Amino acid sequence: MNVDIGNALAAEATPGVPRAALERLDDRVADAHDRIAAGMADGEFGYAALNLPERADADAIRAAVDPFEDSDVLLTVGIGGSALGAATLVDALDSDLDCYFLDNVDPEYVAALLDGLDLSSTAMHVVSRSGTTAETLANFLVVREAMTDAGVDWTDRTFVTTGRAGNLRELADEHALPALDAPEGAPGRFSVLSTVGLPAAALAGHDVDELLAGGRDGMDALAGSLFDCPAYAYGATAYALDVRGAGINAMMPYAESLETFAEWFAQLWAESLGKDGLGQTPARALGATDQHSQLQLYRAGPRDKLVTLLRPRDRDDHGVPDTDLSGLDYLAGGSLGDLLDAEFEATEASLAESGVPNVRIEIPAVDERSLGRLLFDVEAACVLAGELYGVETFTQPAVEWGKDAARGLLRGDQALREKTELVVD
Amino acid sequence: MNVDIGNALAAEATPGVPRAALERLDDRVADAHDRIAAGMADGEFGYAALNLPERADADAIRAAVDPFEDSDVLLTVGIGGSALGAATLVDALDSDLDCYFLDNVDPEYVAALLDGLDLSSTAMHVVSRSGTTAETLANFLVVREAMTDAGVDWTDRTFVTTGRAGNLRELADEHALPALDAPEGAPGRFSVLSTVGLPAAALAGHDVDELLAGGRDGMDALAGSLFDCPAYAYGATAYALDVRGAGINAMMPYAESLETFAEWFAQLWAESLGKDGLGQTPARALGATDQHSQLQLYRAGPRDKLVTLLRPRDRDDHGVPDTDLSGLDYLAGGSLGDLLDAEFEATEASLAESGVPNVRIEIPAVDERSLGRLLFDVEAACVLAGELYGVETFTQPAVEWGKDAARGLLRGDQALREKTELVVD
Numbered sequence: 001m002n003v004d005i006g007n008a009l010a011a012e013a014t015p016g017v018p019r020a021a022l023e024r025l026d027d028r029v030a031d032a033h034d035r036i037a038a039g040m041a042d043g044e045f046g047y048a049a050l051n052l053p054e055r056a057d058a059d060a061i062r063a064a065v066d067p068f069e070d071s072d073v074l075l076t077v078g079i080g081g082s083a084l085g086a087a088t089l090v091d092a093l094d095s096d097l098d099c100y101f102l103d104n105v106d107p108e109y110v111a112a113l114l115d116g117l118d119l120s121s122t123a124m125h126v127v128s129r130s131g132t133t134a135e136t137l138a139n140f141l142v143v144r145e146a147m148t149d150a151g152v153d154w155t156d157r158t159f160v161t162t163g164r165a166g167n168l169r170e171l172a173d174e175h176a177l178p179a180l181d182a183p184e185g186a187p188g189r190f191s192v193l194s195t196v197g198l199p200a201a202a203l204a205g206h207d208v209d210e211l212l213a214g215g216r217d218g219m220d221a222l223a224g225s226l227f228d229c230p231a232y233a234y235g236a237t238a239y240a241l242d243v244r245g246a247g248i249n250a251m252m253p254y255a256e257s258l259e260t261f262a263e264w265f266a267q268l269w270a271e272s273l274g275k276d277g278l279g280q281t282p283a284r285a286l287g288a289t290d291q292h293s294q295l296q297l298y299r300a301g302p303r304d305k306l307v308t309l310l311r312p313r314d315r316d317d318h319g320v321p322d323t324d325l326s327g328l329d330y331l332a333g334g335s336l337g338d339l340l341d342a343e344f345e346a347t348e349a350s351l352a353e354s355g356v357p358n359v360r361i362e363i364p365a366v367d368e369r370s371l372g373r374l375l376f377d378v379e380a381a382c383v384l385a386g387e388l389y390g391v392e393t394f395t396q397p398a399v400e401w402g403k404d405a406a407r408g409l410l411r412g413d414q415a416l417r418e419k420t421e422l423v424v425d
Numbered sequence: 426m427n428v429d430i431g432n433a434l435a436a437e438a439t440p441g442v443p444r445a446a447l448e449r450l451d452d453r454v455a456d457a458h459d460r461i462a463a464g465m466a467d468g469e470f471g472y473a474a475l476n477l478p479e480r481a482d483a484d485a486i487r488a489a490v491d492p493f494e495d496s497d498v499l500l501t502v503g504i505g506g507s508a509l510g511a512a513t514l515v516d517a518l519d520s521d522l523d524c525y526f527l528d529n530v531d532p533e534y535v536a537a538l539l540d541g542l543d544l545s546s547t548a549m550h551v552v553s554r555s556g557t558t559a560e561t562l563a564n565f566l567v568v569r570e571a572m573t574d575a576g577v578d579w580t581d582r583t584f585v586t587t588g589r590a591g592n593l594r595e596l597a598d599e600h601a602l603p604a605l606d607a608p609e610g611a612p613g614r615f616s617v618l619s620t621v622g623l624p625a626a627a628l629a630g631h632d633v634d635e636l637l638a639g640g641r642d643g644m645d646a647l648a649g650s651l652f653d654c655p656a657y658a659y660g661a662t663a664y665a666l667d668v669r670g671a672g673i674n675a676m677m678p679y680a681e682s683l684e685t686f687a688e689w690f691a692q693l694w695a696e697s698l699g700k701d702g703l704g705q706t707p708a709r710a711l712g713a714t715d716q717h718s719q720l721q722l723y724r725a726g727p728r729d730k731l732v733t734l735l736r737p738r739d740r741d742d743h744g745v746p747d748t749d750l751s752g753l754d755y756l757a758g759g760s761l762g763d764l765l766d767a768e769f770e771a772t773e774a775s776l777a778e779s780g781v782p783n784v785r786i787e788i789p790a791v792d793e794r795s796l797g798r799l800l801f802d803v804e805a806a807c808v809l810a811g812e813l814y815g816v817e818t819f820t821q822p823a824v825e826w827g828k829d830a831a832r833g834l835l836r837g838d839q840a841l842r843e844k845t846e847l848v849v850d
Contacts (some may be wrong), residue, residue, distance in 0.1 A: 001848030012845050046677070053704035082718025094537065104714045105768070107743035107761035108791075109681035112519065132752050135568075135713060136765055138745045145746045167750045228850070233849035247727060248673065248706055256534035267718035274722025281673055281722060283708055288560060289529045291824060292505025293692035297637070297699025297706060300823040304672060318532035320563045321570040325592045327557050330835040331566075338835060339563055343530070346830035349841040353826065363618040365846070366533075398725035399716060401778065404772035410755040410763060420437050424658035425427030 001218075001368070001377050003230040004360040005237045006231045007348065009090040010255065012356035015304055017237065022226070029236050030224040036380075039063060046394025048185030048253065050383065051395065052193045052353040053298075054375060058208045061195060064159050064178040066069025067223050067339035068123035074203050074322075075117070079186020079197075080271075082152075084264045085197030086125075087210070088375070089239060090227035095204035096197070098134020102139040108208030110142060119143075119150045124158045125199055126178035129182040129312060131166030134406070140300045161195045187394050191270050192375050238306060242280040244328045246306040249280045254287035254311040254344045258364050259370045261310075265378060272382050272393045279389070280306075287311075288343040295347065299354050309348055311341075314365040334375030335401055426795070426802050428655040429785040430662045432773065436755075438782035439728055440669035442662065447651070450813075454661050455649040456691075457812035461805075462647070467704065471819030473610030475808065477618045478640025478801060483633045486620060489584050489603040489627040493548035497580075500542070502527045502568060503552030503621075504560045505696075506613020507586075509689045509713075510622030510631055511550075513800070514636070517791050518683035520629035527564040535567060546577045546825060549583045554607040556591030559831070586620045611817050614693050617800050632793045639797020659784065660797050660806030663731060664781055664813045667705040674705045675723060677711035678771045679736040682791050686735075687711065690803060697807050697818045704814070713768040720772065723777050731782040734773055736766075737789040791834040 010016035015026075021062045038048025046244075066182055068074075074097055076086050083103040090099040100113060124143055128136045138174035147154040157180035171394035172179035180195035191197060193215045202208050223229040226236040238249055249269065251262045273279035285294050287309070315336035331339065362369040386393030408414025435441035437831035442450075464472025473480075499522055501511050508528040515524040525538060529609075542759025549568055553561045564586040572579040584603035587593035597604035605620035616622060618640045627633050648654040663674055674694065698704035710719050712734070723732055742762035756764065774801045776783045788795040811818030 002695035002848055004846055004848045006845035009847065010844060023633040028820045079714060081658055084718070094533075095638055102713065104681055105764045106679075106681040106740075107765070109739050110761060111741065111743045118507060132758065134715075134753075136769075137748075137750065137753055138756055138761060140741065140748045141748050142761065161444040163450065165426070169754065171585050228849070230849045241583075247729060254531075256531040257531055263718075270719045270722035270758065272725070275721075276725065277727055279722050279726040281708065281726065282613075283706065286529065287506065289504060290825060292560075293509070293688075294695045294699075296821045296823045297704050298697035299826075301695075301699035301704040302672060315531075316533050316536065318536045318567065321566045325562060325564075325596070326567075327592065328559075328562055330832045331559065334835060336530045336535060336563060336567065339530045339534070339831070342831040342834040343560075343827070345834060345841060346827040349830055349844070350827035352821075352844055354843070356824070360574070389819065396721045398721045398775075398779070401724075402716060402720065402768070402771040402775035404775055406767040407755045409770060410759060416770060417778075419774070419777060420431035420434060421429055421683060422431040423427055423429045424653070424655045 001230050001361060001363050001373050003233045005233055007352045008237050008241060008306065008357040008359055012352055014355045015246050016357055017240040017243055017244065022240065024234055025240055026226050029226045029232055029384065031230065032384055033222065033224040036383055040147055045185050046187060047188065050219065050380060052183060052186060053212045053219055053372065056194050056198065056326055058212060061198050061202050061208060062181050065199050067178060068203055071121055071123040071203065072121040073100065073117055074125060074200055075102060075122055076125045076127065076200055077101050077102045077135060077136055077139045079103045080267060081191060082127035082136065083250060084267055085192025086200035088192060088260045088264040089197055089371065090204050091203040091204065092257045092371055093168035093204065093206050093368065095206065097204040097350050099200060099204065105138055110139065114146045115142065119147045119152045122157060123203065125161065125169060126158065127161045127196055128168055129163045129188065131162050131168035132253045132297060137167065160236060161199065175360055188377055189271055193372060198200065210368035211372040214327065214369040215376040217373045218376030218380060231377035231380035232384050234361065235384035236388065237359060238280060239385045241306045245304055246357055247280055248283055248305045250283040250285050250294065250305055252285035252290060252307060252309055254309065254340055255366055257287050258310065267383050268378065270398050272386055273389060273391060275391045275398065278391055287347065288340055291343060291347055298356060299350060305354060305356060307351055308361060309358055310361045311344055312363050312365045361408045426491055426788050426798050427787060428658045430658055432733065433662050433666060433782040439780045440671050441782055442665040442669065447665065449687055450653050451663055452659055452666055453813060454651045454809065455526040457640065457809050458657065460812055461527050461808055468610055469563055470610050471612060474612065474615035475644065475805060477608060478637045478644055478797065479613060481619050481623065481637055483637060486623050486627050486633060487603060490624050491607050492551060496546055496548040496628065498523045498525065498542055498547040498548060499528060499551045499625055500525050500547055500568065501552065502564045504528045504558060506616060507552035507621060509692055510617025511625035512683045513617060513689040514622055514626040514631065514796065515629050517682045517796055518631050518793065519627065519632065522629040524625060524629065526673065530560045530563055535564065539568065539571045544572050544577045547582060548628065549624065551583065551585045551593060552621055553593055554588045554613065556593035560692055587623065591708055614696055615804055618797065633715055635793035636797040639794040640801040643801030643805060653689050656802035657809050659786065660809035661813065662704060662784060664730045665812045670729055671782055673708055673711045673730045675708040675719065675732045676728055677710035677712050677734055678733060679716060679734065679765055680791055682705035682758060683735065684711050693803065693807050696821050697811055698814060698816060700816045700823065703816055712772065713765055713844060716722045716768060716772055723781060724775060730781060732776055732781060733786060735786045735795060736769055737790045738787050820827060835848045
């Protein structure tokens with residue numbers, strides 16, 4: 001992975017980071033790196049997630065999915081970090097396995113999805129560290145009933161990733177389901193390269209060893225200067241731009257296969273850094289499509305954005321047939337990939353020309369090795385940014401209030417406070 | 426549709442709008458409404474889009490798609506406003522027709538999609554007002570070649586929506602393709618209720634008359650006060666919050682079927698209002714899923730957000746089976762819909778409790794009538810906001826620079842200016 005932060009410098013963009021300020025910030029990056037390295041060495045909560053490329057047991061993951069090799073469909077039941085990592089991997093990499101995610105409790109969606117599946121050739125992966133996540137358990141109960149109604153023995157079609165105790169662990173023990181341990185010390189959003197995210201990739205036939213090797217490439221590349229480490233270059237630049245007014249980070253991959261990566265990034269960035277009144281707001285975009293949707297705003301709207309442009313250097317291409325349609329001479333002899341690359345470069349130049357800060361991230365290709373590296377590096381960038389902001393990167397306290405309130409409402413034993421109504425209809 | 430702006434008032438939220446300020450703003454809303462009504466009456470560019478529910482010719486649309494009634498697949502080839510409206514409709518409403526959108530030029534995605542389709546039962550709808558949109562024409566050429574290679578007569582499987590002149594019009598004339606006129610006076614992002622967005626809905630078997638009737642319900646509800654018109658209540662509140670610091674508008678429907686609506690909203694809002702250094706940045710979210718991704722940031726991050734919570738009041742529900750799993754007593758006898766509603770209300774209360782401004786939009790159900798109304802009302806809200814900002818709502822000048830640059834790059838006759846590189850790898 002390489003990161004080009006040239007268009008984020010104050011000489012090019014507003015807001016931008018003066019080169020001298022970046023050099024001063026590098027002292028703080030060095031300190032933060034020491035903190036991160038120490039946390040990794042001690043296996044401290046959160047920091048330990050950055051050791052997953054070395055800690056994850058690929059053999060155990062392959063063994064857990066082995067009974068399901070005959071499946072046509074994988075249904076992952078999980079929400080947030082228990083779903084987005086796996087979704088990122090299987091959406092990025094091509095496979096014949098149909099992968100669906102029950103990461104919401106919309107009854108119409110759940111019913112329509114189950115109605116269309118052959119449950120006898122569906123594997124279900126239930127992912128919840130606590131074994132108590134309301135949405136995940138409710139969906140699991142619904143799928144289990146649907147399997148039973150369809151004459152399918154759910155215990156033959158189900159495996160779990162969960163903690164060492166709790167509902168799902170007991171269920172797995174009782175029914176001898178394959179059960180993987182959720183990784184110690186890693187919040188869900190930092191657990192893609194573990195028993196949380198990798199089983200889907202393994203069942204889809206992707207090379208888990210290469211995904212982990214990519215992550216280890218990222219570990220090896222960590223260094224005490226942002227000028228020597230692409231992950232830290234990205235994290236430090238995003239932080240430095242945010243404190244100068246770029247409170248929004250638009251992640252814009254130029255590859256359909258990385259659209260879900262932008263969702264994963266959005267969770268990682270929002271839930272890790274969004275606290276104490278701080279944190280950059282992630283916006284999910286897709287090149288070239290969003291040039292016809294968001295680019296007007298990025299270029300001509302408020303100067304509150306960093307645009308992160310991401311692309312693979314190599315991809316399978318497809319030629320554009322010759323045509324006698326008028327005005328399309330510039331497509332002649334070219335390919336869709338040429339067009340996409342031209343749009344990438346033109347968008348980057350367009351933003352630079354109007355002084356909107358942007359960063360270019362390039363990966364060699366959308367393959368296992370590059371993807372493992374990308375995911376690790378963005379996690380490391382996020383951890384570095386958390387150190388620079390001085391926030392508790394690995395917690396998410398603000399979601400608990402709503403969870404308690406929802407449970408109280410369902411039990412009927414708790415009312416919400418009266419709200420001010422001003423209804424217009 | 427109704428809109429509850431109670432949680433956006435200064436008594437409840439920071440930033441918030443003082444009730445008295447809202448009443449003063451209502452004078453400007455009245456003036457803006459006069460301007461909008463005059464533009465509609467005169468058929469002025471842009472404003473004319475708000476007449477589409479009365480102008481659109483449902484019979485012509487049904488006639489154009491009639492030859493393709495036997496299709497299993499509809500492939501819409503278009504980008505931005507030429508795709509998102511149709512995608513919003515077909516993703517919201519349930520149908521047996523498989524709908525795909527070529528709204529990007531990713532060669533791997535295009536090749537994989539075409540590889541998996543039976544082109545002999547695929548209808549292709551090519552949508553480009555100018556007939557020169559690079560991405561759309563390139564994709565059309567690729568699909569046409571694929572059909573020919575598969576022994577399918579592409580002229581039997583293709584219809585177009587385009588302007589009265591240009592490439593696509595000539596092509597349609599030459600090959601006697603069914604051709605619909607792109608609506609006069611309506612930019613792409615305001616053309617869902619027209620020959621741009623409705624053909625997909627018609628072919629999918631949805632009731633186009635009801636969609637248009639919903640739009641007319643919205644037209645009838647326009648009034649010179651934000652306190653009497655839900656569309657204006659939403660547009661005025663979003664504007665008033667933005668100028669007080671809520672520069673981000675997170676659109677968060679609680680329905681999987683409305684996930685694409687949030688994309689459509691994001692284009693409408695960004696491309697219409699993002700100019701002259703102004704405009705609120707749309708963020709696309711989905712309830713309840715993003716409670717486990719974005720809510721931490723919304724509740725505890727910077728006070729720069731309005732969260733728009735949207736839900737249907739009625740939906741098909743699905744019970745949660747009883748269970749002896751521990752700690753799940755609150756799910757007993759309940760349904761997925763109960764859980765989703767409890768999460769909606771808990772999230773709203775959670776944001777209010779921490780003083781984050783939020784607006785509740787409710788529609789009766791996700792059906793044609795309600796959807797037509799929702800789309801119209803959000804368009805009207807956007808036009809009103811554009812008047813309040815004082816921007817040119819209906820243009821998108823900032824995307825042209827990049828288009829020209831991309832064409833120049835492909836022709837090899839234009840180099841981009843040298844950029845500052847600061848590459849870390």
